[in-house]
Amino acid sequence: MSGPTVGVDARTGAPAESGDDAARASAEVWRAARRLLDGLPGDRGLNIAHEAVDRHVLHGDGGVVALRCVAPDESVSEVTYADLASLTNRFARVLDRLGVAPGEAVFSLLGRGLETYVTALGTLKHTSLYCPLFAAFGPEPVRERLRLGHGRVLVTTYDLYRRRVAPVRDGLPDLRHVLLVDAVPPAGPDGAAAGTAVPGTLSWAALLDDADDSYEIPATDPETPALLHFTSGTTGKPKGAVHVHEAVVAHHATGAHALGLRGGDVFWCTADPGWVTGTSYGIVAPLTHGVTVVCDAGEFNARRWYRILQGHRVTVWYTAPTALRMLMRTGGELAREYDLSALRHVASVGEPLNPEAVVWGQETFDRPVLDNWWQTETGAIMISNEPGSPVRPGSMGVPVPGVVATVLERGDDGRALVVDGAVREVTDPGGTGELALRPGWPSMFRGYLDDEARYRRCFAGGWYLTGDLARRDEDGYYWFVGRADDVIKSAGHLIGPFEVESALMEHPAVAEAGVIGKPDPVAGEVVKAFVTLRRGFEPTEDLRLELVAFGRRRLGSVAPREIAFDQNLPHTRSGKVMRRLLKARELGLPEGDLSTLERV
Amino acid sequence: MTTTPAQARTMVGTAILRIVPDADVDGVSPDADLRQTFDLDSLDFLSFVELLTQQSGVRIEEDDYPELATMASTQAFLARRSG
Numbered sequence: 001m002s003g004p005t006v007g008v009d010a011r012t013g014a015p016a017e018s019g020d021d022a023a024r025a026s027a028e029v030w031r032a033a034r035r036l037l038d039g040l041p042g043d044r045g046l047n048i049a050h051e052a053v054d055r056h057v058l059h060g061d062g063g064v065v066a067l068r069c070v071a072p073d074e075s076v077s078e079v080t081y082a083d084l085a086s087l088t089n090r091f092a093r094v095l096d097r098l099g100v101a102p103g104e105a106v107f108s109l110l111g112r113g114l115e116t117y118v119t120a121l122g123t124l125k126h127t128s129l130y131c132p133l134f135a136a137f138g139p140e141p142v143r144e145r146l147r148l149g150h151g152r153v154l155v156t157t158y159d160l161y162r163r164r165v166a167p168v169r170d171g172l173p174d175l176r177h178v179l180l181v182d183a184v185p186p187a188g189p190d191g192a193a194a195g196t197a198v199p200g201t202l203s204w205a206a207l208l209d210d211a212d213d214s215y216e217i218p219a220t221d222p223e224t225p226a227l228l229h230f231t232s233g234t235t236g237k238p239k240g241a242v243h244v245h246e247a248v249v250a251h252h253a254t255g256a257h258a259l260g261l262r263g264g265d266v267f268w269c270t271a272d273p274g275w276v277t278g279t280s281y282g283i284v285a286p287l288t289h290g291v292t293v294v295c296d297a298g299e300f301n302a303r304r305w306y307r308i309l310q311g312h313r314v315t316v317w318y319t320a321p322t323a324l325r326m327l328m329r330t331g332g333e334l335a336r337e338y339d340l341s342a343l344r345h346v347a348s349v350g351e352p353l354n355p356e357a358v359v360w361g362q363e364t365f366d367r368p369v370l371d372n373w374w375q376t377e378t379g380a381i382m383i384s385n386e387p388g389s390p391v392r393p394g395s396m397g398v399p400v401p402g403v404v405a406t407v408l409e410r411g412d413d414g415r416a417l418v419v420d421g422a423v424r425e426v427t428d429p430g431g432t433g434e435l436a437l438r439p440g441w442p443s444m445f446r447g448y449l450d451d452e453a454r455y456r457r458c459f460a461g462g463w464y465l466t467g468d469l470a471r472r473d474e475d476g477y478y479w480f481v482g483r484a485d486d487v488i489k490s491a492g493h494l495i496g497p498f499e500v501e502s503a504l505m506e507h508p509a510v511a512e513a514g515v516i517g518k519p520d521p522v523a524g525e526v527v528k529a530f531v532t533l534r535r536g537f538e539p540t541e542d543l544r545l546e547l548v549a550f551g552r553r554r555l556g557s558v559a560p561r562e563i564a565f566d567q568n569l570p571h572t573r574s575g576k577v578m579r580r581l582l583k584a585r586e587l588g589l590p591e592g593d594l595s596t597l598e599r600v
Numbered sequence: 601m602t603t604t605p606a607q608a609r610t611m612v613g614t615a616i617l618r619i620v621p622d623a624d625v626d627g628v629s630p631d632a633d634l635r636q637t638f639d640l641d642s643l644d645f646l647s648f649v650e651l652l653t654q655q656s657g658v659r660i661e662e663d664d665y666p667e668l669a670t671m672a673s674t675q676a677f678l679a680r681r682s683g
């Protein structure tokens with residue numbers, strides 16, 4: 001089998017030294033959280049999909065609405081927990097029929113809709129590995145992630161297949177089956193059963209219709225790989241962070257603690273299903289609480305969003321600073337035309353909320369926007385302003401129960417200083433350092449796919465190093481400062497500069513590229529590229545536009561929105577482009593200040 | 601002075617080309633969804649609105665966004681607002 005190999009190391013994930021009281025207390029918190037879940041009947045382990053779907057049916061709540069899917073035209077279709085159990089059973093059966101083995105990867109490339117939920121949860125039932133992709137990725141990021149993740153099955157739409165996958169499918173030998181969710185005409189008389197008129201694809205609807213709607217989830221060890229989320233580093237390829245079924249313990253616990261979810265809630269998470277938030281909090285956490293999840297397939301539009309909040313009586317809303325800032329642009333009067341009184345909590349993730357957005361949120365929703373912090377590798381919210389506790393505007397809050405955090409002193413490269421395997425905590429209140437977490441929480445990633453060495457490098461001195469810079473005030477509140485590396489944060493998503501630079505350098509005119517995040521009032525940062533041309537190419541406006549178009553074709557929405565020519569990119573002694581210096585120039589900062597940040 | 605449909609088409613085309621330089625703006629049918637056709641995400645769409653405002657001098661509010669869905673609806677909108 002050429003399926004994925006995962007560097008799971010339960011020891012790295014175990015709490016630190018046994019004499020550590022904090023570690024013992026954390027372990028007890030998570031044991032208690034585990035007891036709030038059911039486990040598979042017959043003591044056969046722990047499966048995310050059972051906790052999210054089937055157990056509610058067993059408890060007699062199959063008639064509760066699990067999903068309210070809002071179509072682009074705002075028509076609504078409701079799916080109960082019983083419906084969802086049946087559909088996900090069918091999808092697990094489809095994977096059986098297609099010969100997909102446990103542990104093999106099933107990818108989705110979809111917008112917000114029922115199919116995403118059925119694919120994710122059906123794959124989890126089958127104990128295969130679910131990996132969502134962002135539908136706004138261009139063909140290059142899609143190909144790279146399918147290749148790295150050994151994608152066996154892809155669920156997508158005809159249009160996305162045609163534009164993003166078909167052009168690169170030849171380079172994906174592991175990809176056996178592509179299922180199209182839209183109504184595509186069936187194959188002709190010689191086509192395969194459930195085939196479609198699009199060569200090399202199968203009809204999702206035909207396969208599901210043919211499948212039996214009963215399915216018994218196989219015994220699932222809590223350490224079984226469940227979710228694969230790609231994230232970006234400063235250098236190298238995207239990293240596939242692997243999470244296991246035990247992660248559901250943290251999804252459920254933080255859903256209650258940080259988002260305040262409880263029975264009867266109507267919950268709306270606006271994150272795209274292609275990023276980790278869309279799975280952890282768009283799918284898993286709310287469904288484990290048996291609440292009704294609003295799933296909107298439409299594009300952002302302020303009136304539309306207020307109509308959804310009002311019309312569906314949304315009680316808990318989880319969104320992002322970029323979205324709040326886009327709403328802010330439309331002013332507070334617009335919001336006041338709507339009845340938002342059902343809202344109990346508004347939470348936000350992705351980057352710190354700027355003070356104006358905090359004030360605007362308080363005035364507009366008559367409650368604070370609760371900021372929280374986590375990342376792909378942590379799998380669930382780690383630091384939060386919990387509902388009901390005093391909010392410090394601009395702070396990400398305090399660690400959730402069971403999580404032990406700190407701030408570590410930094411070395412010359414900006415990351416935590418490690419000397420002989422040991423690190424030092426910042427002791428001065430307000431001192432900036434790298435945010436670090438004590439390993440052992442259930443949703444901690446268990447490895448980067450096929451890259452054990454990179455996984456190891458994330459740990460030092462008994463801490464997981466997050467790559468984010470933060471400070472902690474005297475009362476223990478954490479404040480986000482920035483990234484410790486060159487990763488770009490745009491609209492709450494991490495974009496790896498290396499991936500963007502590599503794509504640009506495939507253009508014949510480009511000799512070298514340096515990519516940075518340029519501050520942007522709405523997105524936080526947007527991607528800007530500085531490009532050195534090869535000999536014989538002139539820096540004309542036509543060429544610049546050609547490069548912008550080239551980037552968009554390859555990368556989709558992670559492409560640079562701005563490109564500038566620069567024949568003298570600054571380099572380190574080892575010959576790498578100094579992105580930090582480029583950024584300092586862009587911001588008009590004195591370049592000398594960077595000497596402590598970049599080892600030359 | 602009212603913006604003619606031809607002027608509006610040029611403005612839309614110019615704005616789209618600033619964001620998607622290889623877009624086939626001449627080939628777009630009057631009723632095709634602009635966001636879908638040219639793969640504009642939310643941030644692209646905000647840029648599109650800004651560029652259109654700069655060129656036309658028409659103030660465009662959030663409430664007007666639905667009218668910028670297609671070439672035909674944008675032409676109608678600009679003609680009405682610039683009159």
